[in-house]
Amino acid sequence: MFAPSDERLIERALDNNKQAWLQLVKRYEGLVYNYGLRMLGQREDAQDLLQDVFLSVFRNLAGWRGEASFKTWLLTIAHHRCIEVYRRRRDHLDMDSVDSQVSDQDWHHPEQVYQGQQRGNQLVAALQKLPLEQRQVVELKFFQHLPLADIAAQLEVPLSTVKSRLYSAVEKLQRDLEAV
Numbered sequence: 788m789f790a791p792s793d794e795r796l797i798e799r800a801l802d803n804n805k806q807a808w809l810q811l812v813k814r815y816e817g818l819v820y821n822y823g824l825r826m827l828g829q830r831e832d833a834q835d836l837l838q839d840v841f842l843s844v845f846r847n848l849a850g851w852r853g854e855a856s857f858k859t860w861l862l863t864i865a866h867h868r869c870i871e872v873y874r875r876r877r878d879h880l881d882m883d884s885v886d887s888q889v890s891d892q893d894w895h896h897p898e899q900v901y902q903g904q905q906r907g908n909q910l911v912a913a914l915q916k917l918p919l920e921q922r923q924v925v926e927l928k929f930f931q932h933l934p935l936a937d938i939a940a941q942l943e944v945p946l947s948t949v950k951s952r953l954y955s956a957v958e959k960l961q962r963d964l965e966a967v
Contacts, residue, residue, distance in 0.1 A: 793857040801849055812841055819865050825926055826869045828915050840865045862931060863941050866923065873919055913963040921956035924949055
């Protein structure tokens, strides 16, 4: 049997159909969790992000207008929540503690994302060194497979900015990964 479309599940969820809501969550929980893991670097933060995003989606589902896909809308919410986490971190930590936190990450258990592979660990560490703006573009391009124009729309920046961030990020990642 065919799986119902996101639009159909949303219609049913808005009519208080609990099963439709659970199907939406099940369909996208891995996507949001993995996005959070790559962007935030810690399982606990990714789990918090997952809960926060779906709570926000639940509260605002009627506000989804369908101008973008549900997946894009969901990732936009996740993106904004990640920025909030970074702002809270910045407000509570000085730069020295952030540097040591990033370098001391325990990357031995990023469940389904890198499956314990050494190269995956190196990639995650290299991603964590990128500025947030570059990391977002890399995440959306290579992990979410969004076209550059969609990334520009989601981040609300010009296409040329997306290209510049992507080029700089790839160059930094290559340098970091070659040095290992």
